[in-house]
Amino acid sequence: MLATKDLTIRFGGHVAVNAVTCAFEPGTLTAIVGPNGAGKTTYFNLISGQLKASSGTVSLNGRDLSSTGVSARTRAGLGRAFQLTNLFPALSVLENVRLAVQAAREGPHRRGLNLWSIWSDHHALTARAHEILETVSMADKQHLVVSSLPHGDQRKLEVALLMALEAQVFMFDEPTAGMSADEAPVILNLIRKLKDDPSKTILLVEHKMDVVRELADRIIVLHNGALVADGKPNEVIASAVVQEAYLGVNPQNASAQDVAPPHPGLPPQGERSEVP
Numbered sequence: 001m002l003a004t005k006d007l008t009i010r011f012g013g014h015v016a017v018n019a020v021t022c023a024f025e026p027g028t029l030t031a032i033v034g035p036n037g038a039g040k041t042t043y044f045n046l047i048s049g050q051l052k053a054s055s056g057t058v059s060l061n062g063r064d065l066s067s068t069g070v071s072a073r074t075r076a077g078l079g080r081a082f083q084l085t086n087l088f089p090a091l092s093v094l095e096n097v098r099l100a101v102q103a104a105r106e107g108p109h110r111r112g113l114n115l116w117s118i119w120s121d122h123h124a125l126t127a128r129a130h131e132i133l134e135t136v137s138m139a140d141k142q143h144l145v146v147s148s149l150p151h152g153d154q155r156k157l158e159v160a161l162l163m164a165l166e167a168q169v170f171m172f173d174e175p176t177a178g179m180s181a182d183e184a185p186v187i188l189n190l191i192r193k194l195k196d197d198p199s200k201t202i203l204l205v206e207h208k209m210d211v212v213r214e215l216a217d218r219i220i221v222l223h224n225g226a227l228v229a230d231g232k233p234n235e236v237i238a239s240a241v242v243q244e245a246y247l248g249v250n251p252q253n254a255s256a257q258d259v260a261p262p263h264p265g266l267p268p269q270g271e272r273s274e275v276p
């Protein structure tokens with residue numbers, strides 16, 4: 001179980017994440033919603049270790065990770081998707097996944113130069129890499145060089161790498177942002193597939209309410225860095241207080257697709273559906 005306790009970060013005088021205490025169970029997908037600037041991305045950065053908390057703790061399966069860095073947290077099982085730092089652009093899709101499988105199996109302890117074990121390991125690693133590429137429907141692209149892949153495939157490959165690294169927690173921050181109309185469903189399908197695995201904990205920051213409704217087992221709402229609502233999707237979405245005050249949606253427009261307008265007064269973005 002992933003847990004944050006009184007997790008807080010201050011930037012100068014501004015408290016971007018304010019004493020957030022929350023636990024996330026394996027086998028659940030939690031959507032994190034709230035207006036822009038609410039602290040959602042910062043919360044992810046605190047969990048993954050990109051940012052160090054001012055106070056409070058982050059723990060995974062009871063182990064306090066608060067004082068560790070990004071790579072230790074990745075090894076512990078915290079997977080932040082779409083950091084783009086994990087891919088080797090000049091290598092093939094298969095080589096990327098195989099390296100991640102290898103990194104997960106070897107951990108920090110590299111074995112000696114025994115040719116037999118290198119050969120047999122290579123076969124086992126390749127087999128596992130193929131299995132993961134099947135799961136993400138990229139087996140047919142295994143020999144392509146990563147830099148030649150379209151954006152959507154690179155994102156898919158990043159999820160494959162988290163699978164290869166045996167991440168327990170998958171964090172997606174607006175996974176379909178900037179994706180084309182055919183790329184977005186591919187990533188959402190992948191998240192659906194991950195959801196079928198009861199050992200995975202999924203956190204999803206997503207503005208599109210139809211996506212949240214379909215995928216989330218639970219919704220938490222951040223506002224001004226604080227956790228202001230936590231519950232079953234229907235309850236949280238139906239709550240008028242949350243709709244009006246925290247999601248920026250007029251409760252009369254219950255079908256509104258976007259729960260976080262960029263700023264009041266700005267015209268709607270292209271992907272947001274119009275409310276009649």
Ligand SMILES: Nc1ncnc2c1ncn2[C@@H]1O[C@H](COP(=O)(O)OP(=O)(O)O)[C@@H](O)[C@H]1O
Nearest residue numbers: 011014016034035036037038039040041042043
């Ligand atoms: N590195 C930083 N330095 C200073 N302020 C930051 C930094 N990162 C985020 N913030 C501020 O923290 C608040 C929360 O930002 P963010 O987590 O990106 O919100 P969200 O993802 O919910 O839109 C915002 O007011 C933002 O300006």
Ligand SMILES: [Mg+2]
Nearest residue numbers: 040041042173
């Ligand atoms: Mg954000």
